Amino acid sequence: MKFFFGIIVCVLEIVHWRSIEATEKLEWPYVKPRYKKNTVQSPIDVPTALAKYLVLEPIEFHNFMSTDNEPVIVENTGYYLEVKLDPETKSKNKPWVTGGPLFKDKYLFQQLHFHWGRHNECGSENYLDKNCFSMEVHIVFYKKEYKSYDNAIKYPDGLAVVGFFGQESLFENHDFDELINIIPNIIPSEKETKGSFQNEFKFLKGLFQQKMYYAFPGSLTTPDYEQCVTWILYKHPFPISSTQIHAFHQLHAKEGGHLINQNDRKIQKFMKRPLIQPFINGRPKMIND
Numbered sequence: 001m002k003f004f005f006g007i008i009v010c011v012l013e014i015v016h017w018r019s020i021e022a023t024e025k026l027e028w029p030y031v032k033p034r035y036k037k038n039t040v041q042s043p044i045d046v047p048t049a050l051a052k053y054l055v056l057e058p059i060e061f062h063n064f065m066s067t068d069n070e071p072v073i074v075e076n077t078g079y080y081l082e083v084k085l086d087p088e089t090k091s092k093n094k095p096w097v098t099g100g101p102l103f104k105d106k107y108l109f110q111q112l113h114f115h116w117g118r119h120n121e122c123g124s125e126n127y128l129d130k131n132c133f134s135m136e137v138h139i140v141f142y143k144k145e146y147k148s149y150d151n152a153i154k155y156p157d158g159l160a161v162v163g164f165f166g167q168e169s170l171f172e173n174h175d176f177d178e179l180i181n182i183i184p185n186i187i188p189s190e191k192e193t194k195g196s197f198q199n200e201f202k203f204l205k206g207l208f209q210q211k212m213y214y215a216f217p218g219s220l221t222t223p224d225y226e227q228c229v230t231w232i233l234y235k236h237p238f239p240i241s242s243t244q245i246h247a248f249h250q251l252h253a254k255e256g257g258h259l260i261n262q263n264d265r266k267i268q269k270f271m272k273r274p275l276i277q278p279f280i281n282g283r284p285k286m287i288n289d
């Protein structure tokens with residue numbers, strides 16, 4: 001009798017385990033449904049205790065560390081400091097990301113930009129457990145199969161935004177030297193200058209080694225707030241000194257005066273959206289194709 005009971009329990013366990021796996025595969029991030037209007041808006045205060053663990057492949061960052069000095073444009077848009085690709089960039093050398101909650105889909109690099117605040121206590125757009133950080137960098141990618149950024153934002157899985165927080169520190173972070181040295185050349189609004197992958201992406205090298213992130217569906221933080229983003233927010237902030245943050249404060253805004261990103265959108269409701277963190281399955285990878 002005990003034996004049969006044991007078998008029944010065992011069978012029930014297997015059925016239960018299978019059903020959990022099957023249900024998970026019907027949910028985000030395996031499928032990226034179109035969420036109802038205003039239900040997955042960004043930015044948010046991430047409630048990290050609610051993050052569900054998921055076994056995921058490591059995230060792969062391709063072509064950010066080009067060795068042949070590919071050009072980039074560094075621009076003060078009047079709203080942000082933005083780094084984008086030079087139109088001359090050879091398509092085979094364009095950076096892209098895959099893996100993690102993006103699975104096998106390829107997302108091509110569109111631009112990266114920084115957020116900072118009037119005070120260094122709070123300049124990030126997103127928060128972690130009510131903690132605001134001094135800065136936040138967003139690396140914006142669009143899904144390759146949608147051909148362009150403008151087309152991709154029409155789809156719930158159109159964009160991937162990889163975010164890193166920056167926290168004011170006592171010491172300078174020399175990974176930012178090259179990018180910060182270029183800032184004096186783009187002080188006026190809408191001024192741009194040429195840079196290179198090697199210099200302007202150098203600070204990413206250390207950041208891409210991180211393993212711990214939170215991923216969730218969300219939106220653009222600028223109008224029309226399209227719900228088209230898979231957000232990947234890394235947990236540990238990079239250090240950056242107050243002098244280095246001050247360099248960003250020198251940039252002029254479109255409407256005159258200094259650019260301080262006061263256009264940042266306020267925190268949106270979490271609304272019980274799915275939230276995951278990865279079970280680490282191998283190291284993050286940086287690859288030059």
Ligand SMILES: [Zn+2]
Nearest residue numbers: 113115138221
């Ligand atoms: Zn942003």
